[in-house]
Amino acid sequence: MSLIQNAEQSVLLDEKNILREDVVQKYHVAGQICQTALKHALRQIQLGAPIGKICLEVDSIVRNLTAKVYEDVKEKGIAEPTTISIDNVYMGSRPEGSGSPASPGSLAKISFGAHIDGYTAKVAHTAVVQASREGPVEGDAANVVCASHFATEAAVQLLAQGHGRSSVLRDVVERAAAAYGCSVIPGTRIRRIRRFLVGQSELSDESGGELQYKGMVWPLAEPRSEGDDDDDDVVAEAGEVWLVDVRVAASKSGKQRAVDEKARVYCRDFGVHHDLKVKTSRTLLGKIDKAFSVYPFSLDAIDMAEKDIVLGLSELTKSGLVVAEHAKEWVAPKAVTAREMTTIALTGKPLRLTGGSSVAAPAWVHSVYDLNSTEIMSLIDVPSYETIDAADVPEEALEVGGEEMTID
């Protein structure tokens, strides 16, 4: 087991995370690439393109655009493979190949990320598939879109204004969800992200998984007794980068469940050491380590024959070297979900890396409920952060590298 020296540890965990000008620039570039890809993806969802095709396109945009910048940086690229989850599935769904178009009017949650040298920008947004131009979406879909939108905006504003206390953030998200008759799905998190440490695996968000973890997560279990809350009241400070990842379901109660289909997204676990027996799995692991490093990856992106991947993966997953990230769905009578994820760098003038109304405007919806909270309304009235605009997608960036391989 290789040991990380203390000095090295402090460099990796502390020094490299100081928001110097060049670091902010890398975050900015990563954020802009996300925005560009998101704009393209939202247009494709509006047009009703096949889900799998959009995923591959967004991946290729992120891969190609990151390849063009910072040529001296080795580690850059996709921080999270694109997933588009429909209706009751709220995260992690990625069809094999091109897939089929989603039915019009359903809620598509697109989620992906980009990183330059480990400085990561992640984004998720909820869009209506082939939204009609005649009228807004109504009903449960409208409620969850509103709830997730306002919760995210309010949390981002609180962070930007320097009031990012976990109890306040928790309160605001809960209130926004409650105002639309929705509930916050466990796993919703508002956390600090650091270089390479963006909560790739579930473990890091559970308590104690990550060193110097800072943030909060809506736990899977029942909420703890109220007395405990004061103990872990964390405050977002200037000079940090925070990730707001809000998942909202339309029903008051429900259960989350892993979707019963083969996972298409996997993540490497570097805490596990295991000697592999099969040669194919050794080759596969070498390729995974080299190509994706510490970030989750989709099977489409591996440069190997599909049957070799399947063969190798079985041993890798069994030994725990690679962990499958299954899509997750919400099981409830009214099972419509929405998700918003955004990244904000708390520099002198806070910089919202991803999302924001200029690129990811909320879907056109009409809810029967009202926010009923002047506090939240006034909070999100005037943004106290800068946003990044999307750039035009160059034609060549859309050429999907691995498409031939995946379609057959």
Place this chain on the structure above:
Amino acid sequence: MATAFTCTSCTESFESPELQRVHMRSEWHRYNLKRKVAGLLPVTLEAFESKVSSLQSTDKKAAVAGNTDSLYCKVCNKKFTSEPQYENHVRSNKHLKTMKSKPILSSEPAPQTASEPKTVQQEAEQETKMETEDDIIDQKIKQGTKILPNQCLFCSTSSEDILSNIDHMRKSHGLYIPDPDHLDNLEGLLIYLGEKIGIGNVCLVCSFQGRNLESIRAHMVDKHHCRIPFETEDDIAEIAEYYADYDDDEWEDDDNDNDDAEMTMTTIDSSAPILDESGLELYLPSGSTIYHRSLAKYFRQHIKSNQMSDGQSTIVAADTRRLLARPRDKIYEKARNISQEQRLKYMRHENRVHAKRSNYQAHFRDQLLQ
């Protein structure tokens, strides 16, 4: 000049052993011994005498004033209980005789009766002091051994030339000549160091002064003081005259001048490929080194690089499971058991063989009778 009969504490030499023995008993010698213990330089006979006489004059004054504790004749080493007795003694023939005889002997201090005026004495004392220091240096130079530039500073080896001497001192004593690129006068430096050790008997590194060449050499070898200090400004200033252009402001921009000095130092290196003494390394003029084929097994290793990328090491560094991991993991436990088992097996085998061997004796021996 130097004879076999010397006194090191008084830096004096004698013609015969009798004279040396007489000297050893003298007050002057005792005085110099005490000075040596106190770490002071020895005084010459004249200086000592003037000191004694000045002391006596004061003594006498005290005696006149009626000090009873001065009823002591220093010349005859006699003590008296009353003043009349003392005066009687001073006037006696015996006392006068010893007074006369002592200065003639010259090896024994002769406290003359203080007749000269005090001020003149003090001046004389100062003069003698100055003289004595020069004398000591002269004597030292005469007595000391001169170490030639081709002789080793730390042992009695002498080499053919300076370079081979330097080579000897580097290999045998670890002497490293500081900053050889700037060194201008290597011979001068060696002569200076040779004088410091051979004549001054002073250690190069610390302020230790040896009694003679052997002692200072032993000190330097034992304390690993076989080096030329070059750390502080004083160190550098001491040997700066042997270095070329050693002004402080020329540290950076005297590259052109240095090239010449460097050339002289490295001409040997750059002219032709040099074979190492072991015959395994060949230094080429280009600066690269070629190693012998027999070393290939060391150089041609493909050590698996365990280099992780930044991201991987970050993840590992932040993984708290690493901190929770038990020190004795399963795999270590297993390895430990195997090694323990092997050791036990080996010991059992040893015991068996040993027991067998003890039976292989030519004749029967009763254990009880031994």
